[in-house]
Amino acid sequence: MTSRKTNLASPIYHDDDAARAHLESLLWPHGPVCPRCGVTEDRITKLGGKSTRPGVYKCKDCRKPFSVTVGTVMERSHIPLHKWVLAAHFMAASKKGMSALQLQRMMGLASYESAWFLFHRLRECPKSTTPRGPMGGEGKTVEADETYVGGKLSNMHSKKRPPRDVAMDRKHKIVTLVERDGEARSFHVASVTARTIRNVLVTNVSRKSDLRTDGSNIYLGVGAEFASHAWTDHASGEYVRPGAVHSNTAESYFAILKRGVYGSFHSISEAHMHRYLVEFDFRYSTRKWSDAERAEELLRGAKGKRLQYRQPAEATYA
Incomplete structure (x- = not known):
């Protein structure tokens, strides 16, 4: 655009x-369309009476008014x-x-x-922004990573601070797939396990893709199902390997997401997390567009x- x-x-x-x-x-874009029966401009009349609300049309087929x-x-x-x-x-x-x-x-x-x-x-x-088919494909790279969104233990009063495992369980578990130079898809999951990760990957990413992750064991099994799978060992301080092996694109997505959650929203309930992820995915996937183009695409999706x-x-x- x-x-x-x-x-x-x-x-x-x-x-x-x-x-x-x-x-x-x-x-x-091609003239009024009846939202009930789908007829187009030649079977539609715009109502213009003094008592009529602005922007009201009437379908000649179903005889119903609409805007x-x-x-x-x-x-x-x-x-x-x-x-x-x-x-x-x-x-x-x-x-x-x-x-x-x-x-x-x-x-x-x-x-x-x-x-x-x-x-x-x-x-x-x-x-x-692309047909909702598989991400990636032959010769394309998809990064997968997971993160936890929620308050830090260090920010809680010592008398109210739960054990670390309990605090982690309370956090939102987010899995994000990012196609390099492409779109992002994020998922709010109940738990981060090899089974959950596999379900997200195989239902959203083409098996012909090159998969790049960190060294977590949850990716090792499913990685064999893709064209290639390479990872970096964050535990030992390794974040990039020769051959563009990294998951830094997904990490940069999480940086924006967490700045939004902690800076703008402060807290997001479990019931609504998936909607906020859609919002952040949309802005990331249209990052090369202008604000005006992105806003127009958002309104087109209202239909x-x-x-x-x-x-x-x-x-x-x-």
Whole structure:
């Protein structure tokens, strides 16, 4: 994609009519489409009565009215459309993420709950920048690594400090796959074991790929199933070997993730960790795009998705 600069003075961030036209250009690039029966522009009429809400169309086949937000994460939202567009830009442009509390302050939203739910709806939008097939392939390298996200024992009061094994068990276990010069896929797992790692790898990475990891025993068995498997021994201070053998790309992903978790969000519940990982994966996988292009792609992903209030409480593990 070509680089484009963001102009925050643009009407799409301040005016609902301009924001609606922007969304229509993204979600309906070839004209209005009925979200219920799928008919296109020649069977659709735009309603223009004085009592009609702006941006309402009517399908001649199913006889139902609709707007550009029907069938998207924005459907039935009371938050103005220009604030949806601005929030999408903030999410796309904030390298280490933005908290819902900061979003509430910056956009003047009525409540923290509105900002929190708005961001969670937007986290449903990212789509893979490549077809959701296997990562890697012949001649390509995929790195795999795991990390633990949670508070440090040293930061806890000595009277409340649990044993180290208990503290590690309380942390979020994250497994990330990164294709060099490509996308990232992260998974919130219940435990880090050879079986879990194998399931993540064989369902997401082409067996023709070259696998690069650290020296943990959990990778040794599954590594034999790929074109090649090489690793570095972090325990002995080895982080790079000749022939570009390292897992530093995945480590750099974790650096950004942890700066976001500890700096912007401070704490993430088990039920929602997978949604935050989608957000960080999306920004990493589109790192060569401009903020404007990334925000537009985020809004395109709003189509065909709904997030209801009862859904966010559901935890998801790989």
